[in-house]
Amino acid sequence: MSGNVLVLGATSAIARGTAAAFAARGDNLYLASRDLEELKRIAADLHVRYGVKVHYGLFDAEATATHAAFFQSVIMEMHELSGVVLAFGLLGDQQAARDFNVAEKIIASNFTGAVSILSHCANHFEPLKRGFIIGISSVAGDRGRQSNYVYGAAKGALSLYLQGLRNRLFASGVRVVTIKPGFVDTAMTFGLPGLFLVASPQEIGQKIVQTLNKSADVVYLPGFWRYIMLIIKHIPEPIFKRMKM
Amino acid sequence: MSTLTTPLSGWGRYPVESCELERPERYADLRPTTDTLIARGQGRSYGDASINENGRVILTERINRMLELDARLGILRAEAGVTLAEILPVIVKQGWFLPVTPGTKFVSLGGCVAADVHGKNHHHEGGFAEYVLGIELILADGTRKTCSVTENEDIFWATVGGMGLTGIIGEVTLQLIPIQTSQMMVRHHAADNIGHLFQLLQDPALDDRYSVAWIDCLATGDQLGRGIAMFGHHASAAEYKSDNPLFSKPKRTRSLPFDFPALALNPLTIGAFNKLYYYKESRKLTPFLADYDSYFYPLDAIGKWNRMYGKRGFVQYQCVIPDQTALEGITALLKVLSDSRRASFLAVLKRFGAKGKGMLSFPLAGYTLALDLPIRDKGLFSLLDKLDKIVLQHGGRVYLAKDARLSAESFQAMYPRHEEWLRIKTEIDPQHRFSSSMSRRLNIGGTK
Numbered sequence: 001m002s003g004n005v006l007v008l009g010a011t012s013a014i015a016r017g018t019a020a021a022f023a024a025r026g027d028n029l030y031l032a033s034r035d036l037e038e039l040k041r042i043a044a045d046l047h048v049r050y051g052v053k054v055h056y057g058l059f060d061a062e063a064t065a066t067h068a069a070f071f072q073s074v075i076m077e078m079h080e081l082s083g084v085v086l087a088f089g090l091l092g093d094q095q096a097a098r099d100f101n102v103a104e105k106i107i108a109s110n111f112t113g114a115v116s117i118l119s120h121c122a123n124h125f126e127p128l129k130r131g132f133i134i135g136i137s138s139v140a141g142d143r144g145r146q147s148n149y150v151y152g153a154a155k156g157a158l159s160l161y162l163q164g165l166r167n168r169l170f171a172s173g174v175r176v177v178t179i180k181p182g183f184v185d186t187a188m189t190f191g192l193p194g195l196f197l198v199a200s201p202q203e204i205g206q207k208i209v210q211t212l213n214k215s216a217d218v219v220y221l222p223g224f225w226r227y228i229m230l231i232i233k234h235i236p237e238p239i240f241k242r243m244k245m
Numbered sequence: 246m247s248t249l250t251t252p253l254s255g256w257g258r259y260p261v262e263s264c265e266l267e268r269p270e271r272y273a274d275l276r277p278t279t280d281t282l283i284a285r286g287q288g289r290s291y292g293d294a295s296i297n298e299n300g301r302v303i304l305t306e307r308i309n310r311m312l313e314l315d316a317r318l319g320i321l322r323a324e325a326g327v328t329l330a331e332i333l334p335v336i337v338k339q340g341w342f343l344p345v346t347p348g349t350k351f352v353s354l355g356g357c358v359a360a361d362v363h364g365k366n367h368h369h370e371g372g373f374a375e376y377v378l379g380i381e382l383i384l385a386d387g388t389r390k391t392c393s394v395t396e397n398e399d400i401f402w403a404t405v406g407g408m409g410l411t412g413i414i415g416e417v418t419l420q421l422i423p424i425q426t427s428q429m430m431v432r433h434h435a436a437d438n439i440g441h442l443f444q445l446l447q448d449p450a451l452d453d454r455y456s457v458a459w460i461d462c463l464a465t466g467d468q469l470g471r472g473i474a475m476f477g478h479h480a481s482a483a484e485y486k487s488d489n490p491l492f493s494k495p496k497r498t499r500s501l502p503f504d505f506p507a508l509a510l511n512p513l514t515i516g517a518f519n520k521l522y523y524y525k526e527s528r529k530l531t532p533f534l535a536d537y538d539s540y541f542y543p544l545d546a547i548g549k550w551n552r553m554y555g556k557r558g559f560v561q562y563q564c565v566i567p568d569q570t571a572l573e574g575i576t577a578l579l580k581v582l583s584d585s586r587r588a589s590f591l592a593v594l595k596r597f598g599a600k601g602k603g604m605l606s607f608p609l610a611g612y613t614l615a616l617d618l619p620i621r622d623k624g625l626f627s628l629l630d631k632l633d634k635i636v637l638q639h640g641g642r643v644y645l646a647k648d649a650r651l652s653a654e655s656f657q658a659m660y661p662r663h664e665e666w667l668r669i670k671t672e673i674d675p676q677h678r679f680s681s682s683m684s685r686r687l688n689i690g691g692t693k
Contacts, residue, residue, distance in 0.1 A: 013270060013307070038271050041324070045310035049335055187270045191249035 002026035004078040009088025011038040013186040017205025023050035032059035061113030071120040083132035097150040110154035125174045132175040135162040145245045178218045182225035257291035258558030262298035270307045283681040286353025291561045292649025293682035319421035325355025325414040341421035344376035355414040360646035361406035361606040365455035368596040374405035381416040385674040403669040406603030426490035428480040429540040435527030439470025454478040460592040461519040500548030515588040554619040563615040566641035571612040574639030589616040604666040607644045653688040
C-alpha cells in the first residue's frame with residue numbers, strides 16, 4: 001500500500017537513506033529543506049530509481065512563522081499525507097556554542113523549529129485519527145556531555161517533546177516514533193576521531209522505515225546503542241562529571 | 246568541511262600513501278578547496294591514479310544521483326559518483342544496457358569517463374567516451390563547464406581518458422543501448438596455444454558483439470598462450486523466452502574477510518586452478534544463457550577480491566599492441582612472463598577496434614593483454630620494465646587506469662598526444678591544482 005510521506009530536512013544523509021527506503025516500498029514523497037538545488041537532485045534520483053512521484057519545496061526550520069503556510073502547501077500538493085519524518089538538525093560548533101547567539105541557533109533548529117512544524121503535523125493528523133510522525137533525535141540527548149551539551153540539550157528536549165506528543169496522540173491512533181541514531185557515516189561524523197561501529201545512512205534509513213511495522217516507541221539505531229546509552233545514563237553523576245566525554 | 250587523513254591506495258593496494266580525504270554530500274560542495282587535489286570515485290583504478298600523496302582527495306561517492314532517464318531514447322544523465330552497479334538494475338528493467346562496461350560494475354560513472362574505459366565490445370563499438378553525450382566539468386576556479394563533442398570539444402577530448410586531471414567530472418550524460426532480455430548468449434572455444442587463440446578471436450564466423458579470451462599463462466612451450474575464447478551477445482527475445490525477459494535477480498556479494506597469506510597464490514595453486522578452469526570451460530562449446538551479472542562481472546561476486554593477493558598488493562599490467570605486431574609482441578610478453586615463473590592469476594586477451602579521440606585514451610586497433618601480478622619482491626618491477634620495452638618495441642602502450650609504476654619516459658613514448666593534452670590542461674588549470682600521485686610520477690601536471 002503506497003502512501004505519501006513528508007521528509008523535513010531531506011538533504012541530510014540519513015534523510016536521503018530514509019526517503020529511499022520509503023520510495024523503495026512505493027511511497028510518494030515530499031522533500032523539504034533550505035537547499036533547493038540539492039532537493040531537485042535528490043528528488044530526480046528517487047524518481048529515476050524507484051519510479052515514485054517526488055515533490056519538493058523550500059522549508060526553513062528556523063523560520064517558524066512560515067511553517068503554517070508551508071504545511072498547507074504540502075497538503076495542497078500531496079492531497080493526503082500518511083506520515084512525516086523530521087530529519088533536520090544542526091550539530092553546530094560546540095566551542096562556538098559557548099556564545100549564546102550560536103547556542104540559540106542550535107536550539108532554534110533542533111528544538112524550537114521542530115516543535116513548530118510538528119505542532120502543525122500533529123494538529124493535522126489528530127482529527128483524521130491516522131498517520132505517523134517519526135522524529136530523528138539523537139543519543140546525544142540522553143545525557144549532557146561537555147563535548148556537545150547544547151546540541152544534546154536541544155535533542156533531549158526534542159525527545160521529551162516527542163514523548164509527550166506520543167502520549168497525546170495515542171488516543172487518536174497517530175503513531176509517534178523517536179529515533180536515536182548512534183554513529184552514522186554522514187557529513188556530521190566524517191573524519192571525526194574515535195568513532196566505532198559506524199552505520200551507513202542507507203541501512204539506518206531502512207531500519208527507520210521498518211519501525212513502522214513494529215510497535216517500538218523509542219528506537220536506537222543501530223540497536224546496540226540502547227545498551228551503550230543504558231550504561232552511560234547509569235554512571236553516577238559524581239563520577240560522570242569527572243569524565244572526559 | 247571536515248577531512249580525514251588516512252593511508253590510501255588503489256584497487257591493487259600498491260602504492261599506499263597518506264592522503265587527506267574530503268567527502269562532499271552536496272553538489273555545490275563538489276569543487277576544488279585546496280591547492281592540489283584529485284577526485285576519486287570507487288578507487289577501482291589499480292595504481293596511483295586516484296591517490297594524492299600528502300594532498301587532497303575528493304571522494305565523489307555521495308554525489309551519486311541519477312538525474313534523468315529518458316526511457317524512450319535511452320539517455321541517462323547522472324552525477325559522476327553513481328556506480329554502474331546502481332545504474333544497471335534501473336536501466337535493465339526498462340530495456341537498456343550500458344554501451345560499454347569494464348569488468349567490474351563497482352566503478353563510478355565519472356571514473357569510466359576519466360579512464361575512457363573499454364569493454365569486451367571495443368572491436369565493434371569503441372570505448373566508453375563514444376557514448377558520452379556530454380559532461381559537466383568543475384574547473385580549478387570552481388566554475389562549471391559543459392563539454393561535449395560539439396561544445397568545448399578540446400576540453401572534452403582532454404577529459405575523457407584524462408585521469409581526472411582536467412577538473413572534477415560532476416555530471417555525465419550517457420547514451421545507452423537497447424536490449425530485449427537481461428540474459429547473454431555465450432559460446433566458448435578452446436585454443437591450444439596463442440596463435441590458435443588469435444585465430445579464434447579473428448574468425449568472422451565466431452565473432453560476436455562481445456569477445457574476450459582467458460589465457461593460462463603458466464602453459465609453456467607448444468602450449469604457450471593456450472586459453473579459452475569466449476563470445477557473447479545480449480540474448481534476443483527469441484533466444485530467451487520468458488514472461489519477464491528483462492527481469493534479473495539481484496546478486497549477493499560475499500567478501501573475502503581477510504588478507505590471504507602472501508604465498509597463497511603461487512605457480513602451483515594457480516597452475517592447478519588454470520588446468521581445472523581450462524578443462525571445465527573448454528567443454529562449453531554449445532551456446533548457453535548466462536545472466537548479465539555473471540557474464541560481465543564474474544569477479545564482483547567476491548567482494549574485496551584484491552585481498553587474495555595478500556597485504557603487499559598486486560600490480561595489474563595491461564598493455565595494447567597494434568594489429569600488425571600483436572601476435573609477435575604478445576607471444577614475446579608471455580614468453581618473458583613464463584620464463585620468469587611468475588604466475589599471473591588472471592590473464593585476459595581482448596581485441597580493440599580503431600582508437601578514439603581521447604588524447605590520453607588507451608585503446609588503439611590491436612590486442613590488449615591484462616595480467617594480475619602479486620608483489621612479492623622488487624624483482625617484479627624490473628620484469629615489468631622489461632615488458633614495457635617489448636610493448637614499446639611493438640608500438641604499443643600501457644593502460645594508465647591499471648598502472649602504478651610506468652616511467653615518465655615510457656609514458657611519453659607511448660602517448661604521443663600528451664603534449665597537446667598538457668597544453669589544454671594548462672589552459673584550464675594553469676596552476677596544476679588537479680594533480681595525483683600518478684600525474685607527478687608521469688610528469689604530467691603538478692610537480693613532485
